[in-house]
Amino acid sequence: MNFELTEDQAMVRDMARELAENELLPRARKHDDQGFIDPEVFTLLGEAGMWGLTIPEEYGGSGMSNVVLCLVLEEINRACAATGVTISVHNSLAAATLIKNGTEAQKQAWLPRMATGEVLGAYSLSEAASGSDAAALKATAERVDGGWKLSGTKLWVTTGAQAGLFLVYARTDATVSKAKGITCFLVPADAEGFQIGKSEKKTGLRGSSTTELILDGVFVPDDMVLGEVNRGFHVAMDALDGGRIGIAAQSIGIGRACLEAAVKYAKEREQFGQAIGDFQAVQWKLADMSSRLDSARLMTHYAAWLRDRGEPVGRFSSQAKLLASTACNFAADECLQIHGGAGYTDDFHVERLFRDARITEIYEGATDIQRIVIARSLLA
Numbered sequence: 001m002n003f004e005l006t007e008d009q010a011m012v013r014d015m016a017r018e019l020a021e022n023e024l025l026p027r028a029r030k031h032d033d034q035g036f037i038d039p040e041v042f043t044l045l046g047e048a049g050m051w052g053l054t055i056p057e058e059y060g061g062s063g064m065s066n067v068v069l070c071l072v073l074e075e076i077n078r079a080c081a082a083t084g085v086t087i088s089v090h091n092s093l094a095a096a097t098l099i100k101n102g103t104e105a106q107k108q109a110w111l112p113r114m115a116t117g118e119v120l121g122a123y124s125l126s127e128a129a130s131g132s133d134a135a136a137l138k139a140t141a142e143r144v145d146g147g148w149k150l151s152g153t154k155l156w157v158t159t160g161a162q163a164g165l166f167l168v169y170a171r172t173d174a175t176v177s178k179a180k181g182i183t184c185f186l187v188p189a190d191a192e193g194f195q196i197g198k199s200e201k202k203t204g205l206r207g208s209s210t211t212e213l214i215l216d217g218v219f220v221p222d223d224m225v226l227g228e229v230n231r232g233f234h235v236a237m238d239a240l241d242g243g244r245i246g247i248a249a250q251s252i253g254i255g256r257a258c259l260e261a262a263v264k265y266a267k268e269r270e271q272f273g274q275a276i277g278d279f280q281a282v283q284w285k286l287a288d289m290s291s292r293l294d295s296a297r298l299m300t301h302y303a304a305w306l307r308d309r310g311e312p313v314g315r316f317s318s319q320a321k322l323l324a325s326t327a328c329n330f331a332a333d334e335c336l337q338i339h340g341g342a343g344y345t346d347d348f349h350v351e352r353l354f355r356d357a358r359i360t361e362i363y364e365g366a367t368d369i370q371r372i373v374i375a376r377s378l379l380a
């Protein structure tokens with residue numbers, strides 16, 4: 001067993017760390033306050049190769065592994081989680097799903113533009129009445145001459161405001177059991193009848209856009225079906241197997257920021273004539289934060305490594321997300337507690353970390369859903 005990073009892995013991680021420190025950390029509060037990521041950040045991320053990280057070199061990306069994506073996501077999310085989720089969804093839910101399921105023509109048409117960031121990717125599965133019960137989705141795709149006509153309203157679409165290509169899941173057969181009649185469609189943002197609806201005002205990750213999508217009879221030609229007709233639920237679930245590893249890495253990044261802030265404050269803040277880090281009660285908090293985050297990181301890298309080898313990863317990506325998101329929220333809570341009243345104000349960025357952390361236990365499958373996936377795999 002070798003835990004050492006290769007020279008290339010360490011180099012990309014260090015590059016991401018520098019980018020995050022210099023360009024994202026100074027903007028994180030601004031992104032949170034203004035409710036969007038500075039437009040120039042998208043260009044900077046493109047120049048740094050962030051949009052094409054896992055896209056194969058033949059399509060203009062750098063062909064990095066999921067392990068490297070995890071290393072990068074941890075660094076980016078440590079600085080700005082709104083930017084982090086945008087990179088994660090683009091790479092692991094949109095581009096990776098197209099790479100795995102797309103025809104050669106679909107890959108040629110979209111991946112080179114996705115690799116530069118000219119086209120950002122989004123993933124649209126959820127609806128008002130289908131969140132955890134994803135297969136209950138109601139958006140329809142009606143067969144028409146040469147393709148399909150999509151109707152309905154989708155919800156919770158990350159990067160909705162900026163994305164150029166959406167992976168939209170809709171029902172193509174209402175006569176079969178719910179998971180069997182779903183298809184995945186590639187829908188460009190400029191398709192006729194396609195409209196971005198309301199933007200959500202969120203507790204955290206305020207810089208990242210989360211929108212509704214309105215499908216008003218959107219025509220999608222046959223060559224924009226991703227994978228097989230009526231096999232879209234499998235595409236969606238497999239995509240989430242990868243996406244959840246990205247959110248686990250995000251959780252570790254946010255959690256690490258909490259741990260670092262807590263250690264710094266514990267050394268600086270004095271009460272009862274000594275640094276609060278000298279109190280065992282505070283030391284135990286720091287020890288538990290560190291232990292939980294480090295073990296979640298090992299699980300996350302293991303899941304990413306398995307995914308890179310093409311092995312079934314559902315249980316392990318769910319374990320990674322479960323461990324990492326709960327470790328992240330534990331770290332955020334303890335970090336705020338260590339900061340006391342000061343942490344509850346915006347004088348310190350820990351209140352933003354606390355808010356950003358919360359969603360990691362909800363999106364890309366709530367914690368309870370991860371437990372279902374893990375338990376079903378054990379009992380199968």
Ligand code: CAA
Pocket residue numbers: 089123125126131132133134135156157158179180233234235237238240241314362363364365366369372373
């Ligand atoms: N890979 C491939 N296929 C899979 C699979 C996987 N990981 N998991 C299940 N399937 C297949 C099954 O084999 C089954 O196939 P057959 O019908 O051919 O037998 C089919 O999918 C249905 O499987 P289930 O019976 O297990 O489906 P279910 O209805 O019980 O749902 C679930 C299972 C795990 C609860 C699922 O609904 C789920 O993951 N829910 C959470 C959804 C979610 O994570 N949403 C997040 C959306 S994205 C987001 O958050 C926003 C963002 O952009 C960041």
